[in-house]
Amino acid sequence: TTLRHDIELPNNIPKLLMEKHANYLISYGTNKDEYNYSQTEHMRMSGIYWGLTALDLMGKLEQTNKEEVLEFIGQCQSDSGGISASIQHDPHLLYTLSAVQILCMYDALDVINVDKVVSYVKERQQADGSFVGDQWGEVDVRFSFCAVATLSLLNRLDAIDVEKAVQFVLKCMNFDGGFGSKPGSESHAGLIYCCVGLLSITGHLHLIDADRLGWWLCERQLPSGGLNGRPEKLPDVCYSWWVLSALTILGRLHWIDKKGLVDYILICQDVETGGFSDRPGDMVDPFHTLFGLTALSLLDKNFSLKPINPTYCMPEYIIDRLGLKPSRLD
């Protein structure tokens, strides 16, 4: 038998400890001198998006300090129009998307100059349709997703060449039906989410081989019930989201063993501190806490979490309020 990296699940599975997760996330943002908080300044804007989205799914958005967050975002928009992870940091498409996602949840897009955000994103598109993340010029299909998701949330997709953006994504498609970060790169669940999400927003899902990609995505499930991101890798809670959101958009969520995956995710909760880790017993963080909760929201509505939109990774009611209809295969 081939040696499979995997983990053993204990037999007592805790239930979803929603109050503990809400307290973990709310206190993460308040005691700013805490070691972990200081280590994530370089991605603070994304960290705020991860925490707020998780709290909104649990019905706790009104317990957050909206004014403080809006003040912070206003200070992070640079003259270029791009938005940075923290004050005085360089702008980047990753944090521009996180900021726009936060402002859509708070219904507060007026705190930034939207036209300048649009020109910053437009200027990142290359002749071959691809996008670079910032002024240093690294191309990655993740940044294509950030660009298209940001502009569609602002209802400004007209600012870029969508057909060329789609052409670049198709160049990243591999023989296994999956997608890598650039043409020729290996398929990876996180990049598959970005490519499927972009094609969902632009209405080009018909260009995907849904059966072949769906099969590759279900191959990510291990005997522990958990999902990995590539063959032979260990399971990790955040891959629950990357794989499940893509399968949901492709109309093949029912191909996964839901019970096994739910048990794996619940075991990754820290029953003392609250929060989710990548694997049982590891350190929790806001990143895995969000993706554990969004996966549970897709898997079972009985967890009394708000529905999550698989394309934008934002609460469904926000996407409805914006009048957005990202496509899905049925």
Ligand SMILES: COc1ccc(S(=O)(=O)N2Cc3cc(-c4ccc(C=O)o4)ccc3N(Cc3cncn3C)C[C@H]2Cc2ccc(O)cc2)cc1
């Ligand atoms: C702990 O080591 C890392 C490695 C990469 C990163 S990352 O910024 O490139 N990134 C997001 C990410 C965030 C965290 C984290 C810790 C605390 C917080 C507070 O908000 O967030 C942890 C991991 C992480 N990773 C790394 C990872 C997750 N699972 C497996 N790994 C190796 C993902 C990584 C890439 C990324 C994914 C989505 C996204 O929107 C942005 C970046 C961050 C920490």
Ligand SMILES: [Zn+2]
């Ligand atoms: Zn992870």
